[in-house]
Amino acid sequence: MERRTVGATALTVGAVGLGCMPMHWAYTASQRSGEGALRTVHAALDAGVSLLDTADMYGPFTNELLVGRVLRQRRSEAFVSTKCGLLVGEQHIVANGRPGYVRRACDASLRRLQTDVIDLYQLHRPDPEVPVEETWGAMAELVAAGKVRALGWCAIGAHTHRRSGAGLYDATLRQLERVQQVFPVSCVQAELSVWSREALDTLMPWCASRGVGLLAAMPLGNGFLSGTLTPGQGFEPEDIRARHPRFTAEMMAANQPIVAGLRRVGRRHDASAAQVALAWVLAQGRHVVPVPGTKKAEWAVQNAAAARLRLSEEDLAEIAALPRALGSWY
16 A cells, blocks of 8 residues: 655555544434444555544544544554544534643543544644634644644635635635644645645645645545435435535536546546546645545445556546536535
8 A cells, every 4th residue: 555644744644544524423324333334444444544534523522432442453553633623512513722622632532542642633623712823832732742743734614714705725824824833734634626626726735835744635525526426316414415505406417527527537447436536636746645534344445445546647637627516615
């Protein structure tokens, strides 16, 4: 399995990671299975995946507990990434970046994950009520204490703070410059896929020029780019796709040419649409690691195999020419 470096800290991970969120959060609740999720994480490690990406809010807490069950047996094989900074209420999610809370959250994550150290600790969202330097400073103290190896910034959801006429990641880049003065950012996690390429314009160059890794979240477009979803199939109420403008029946049908293009490229390599989508992300740079989420072991293994797929210049040109996705909320 190819290895990639996450930031200047020289922490290495497998070329494709595993996003554990769908096992307990944001997607079809009726398909969740504790034992099935456990098999999925083990299958991913068996297939050469090392990066396990979770967060304390997923569940909340149950996702970290799941990963902890695996780490108890296979800690040396895993690169563990978790996040802090968001609190889940009954009907809302709020940011909390107070230093005292960050320290308590880290200790709680360490207990749930059954490990002495977190490889990558990410700030899920900055707290608008707390100077980001204070939050980041508390996280840096965790590195000094040996509880955390490296720090990362989660830029997913940046669109929710976008002002009219502003660049998608303008605010994120300003915050990254500020926290860089406090402690080095090892990686940034942001959405990047064939149908969401906005990170390539500004965020990717910022990371590349500073030796910062990029964790590509949602590299399969919330499952759409896998070609396994049917227009009009509907989603359960708590599924984030039920409210996503690209997942209406009309927009799913209109965006089918993107999946068709990925399948066309895949036929030349005996690969699935999902594997082509992940190989495209991998082709964006040596510092990029896609983190597809899944609940099923078979898909985790298939995703891991995408690291062996090498797209030609012809393939990349064909993918670049695919129509842009319709129904974006950007």
